[in-house]
Amino acid sequence: MIEILISASFWAAVLRIASPLIFATMGELICERAGVLNLGIEGIMVIGAFAGWMAVYLGLPLWGGVAVAFCAGALFGLLHGVLVVPFGLSQHVVGLGVTMLATATAYFAYRLALPQVTTPPKIVPFQSWEVPVLSDIPLLGPALFAQTPLTYAAFACAGLVAFVLYRTPLGLAVRAAGENPAALEAQGVSVTGVRVGAVMVGSGLMAVGGSFLTLSAFSSFFFEMVNGRGWICIALVVFGAWRPGKAVLGALLFAGFDALQIRLQQTPIGAVVPYQLFLMLPYVLSILALVAMSRRAQVPAALMVPYAKGER
């Protein structure tokens, strides 16, 4: 156990596993801070994983793939946003519908593009990039500073989201849309516009999180590769009390347990305990995290409350 925890490869794996979760958790956090629950997250991660991979497979550079994934996510975000914000439809039902539609669209398009493949074709994914000087630090260097560019981008994204949310007028508008939309409207800002915009950007980030799986972690697109990560991110937003910094900590903690369970499977404990039990850990932990935070959570006041201009 101690041996695992002091190895650089373990901590490198923690950052790697956390990266897609950080992108998607930031995406969901933006949506929810603006007052919209986005259960489309799971499917949007699937479409991001597929669209990013497909774009690179067809010849785009890797960052082009990331951009395509963002746009594909934003498009499904637009669908979710339009249905639940101006039309005020059930955020639960529409979100689940968006997840089903986005997932089915990715699978349909994959089969359409590659009808007869048995082994999924590969692309050349992001390679790890060692930060000069810093990566030479013993232990810390190979753990923190020999990651793929998309992992650095995940942490930069979290910093950017925190900055925009708390230090800019735009972030104030997003938070107001989720806390007190009437006050925002009184300032002459369109609540509908802010909410739909937030859902689009947030969904774009979710899709980028999905594309991490195909463009950085693996080199192919598999069915069911997202495997509940989206739902885990919804739990991480609650666990992080709707704050970017705490949510990143939650993602790291979660990734730590995930990296640990993979390694514990190879120890003598793994020989006795069935491997399914280890694989259950992430989901069980997410539920426990929700229970632990249930009393203290600072839910945005207008989360899931549709806003109609002029109504009280």
Place this chain on the structure above:
Amino acid sequence: MRLEPVANPTLLRQLGLPALALAATVLVAMGLALLAGANPFAVLGQILTGALGSRLAVLETLNRATPLIFTGLAVAVAFRAKLWNIGAEAQLYAGAIIAVLLGTGALGAPFVLPVSAAVALLAGAMLLLVPVLLKVRLGVDEVVTTLLLNFIMALFVSYLLEGPLKDPMGMGWPKSPALTPDARLPRIVDGLRLHWGFGIALIAAVIVWVVQTRTTLGFEMRAVGSNIRAARFAGMPVNAVLVKTALLSGGLAALAGWSEVAGAKGHLSLDLSPGFGYTGIIVAMLALLHPLGVVVTALFVAGVFVGADAMSRSAGVPTYIADMLLAVALLFMVLGIALTKVRVVRG
């Protein structure tokens, strides 16, 4: 642009908009067929004949509809009380496990079928009780907990099938031993491949309909669903109503798995459910959460799946077209229903 309530929607509006939603879905189907390089009319025709074209096709559709009626009812009951049970998939497997545990020799005729059905019902109910107690006691959102339980249950089933419930004669495949003949649901008509699970599903739909429309509990469920604060203010035992709803919903979903094992398959494997729990959400929403409507929409949804499978084999359009169409139908229908009560005006 803003929305304005329509005070007295005309009958044309109430029926026309849902019909329009279905028509729009058909248009999307034709568009997808064109995209796949197939003739749209041929694709629609092949889906239709694939689902209803022969006696074999109709039986296949009825069989596929059976678990969907159960999961559709489970979702309809829960959503009516605004209890977001997205865990029908896990509850289904709970019922399937019970069918195997009690049906492989532990009990003989005539007790095995009624006892395993009752225990399956209980197992599904208990599985949903956990997230619902977390909701009413601690305020933990049930959407995420029920969703996550689906993944935990899938891994648990995988463990059972590779360990305690593994079929020693299974040639290494992760599947359970076969049920004894006593534990199998008989066919409704001799010679027709349709088991009594379908009949029980129909009976369940009628029972749920009676509970919802003719009992105090049904009234309380609707009251909690339409305005939880008003229900609490009126002195209703809101938490107790939610718990009862959960027991009913989880039990119904478990019967889907029970009837698939005892009726259709005769054993448990990891691919017992191709997402029946999630598809139940579409079935329930298309039926506007009406228990008898669920039977109709389950048949429709099953027909789309069976028809798309057949069409895919001959026309070469990927079978995922069915999943896309049903998701599109769900979103169009939710929008269409909403627009019967409001209209979009300028200004």
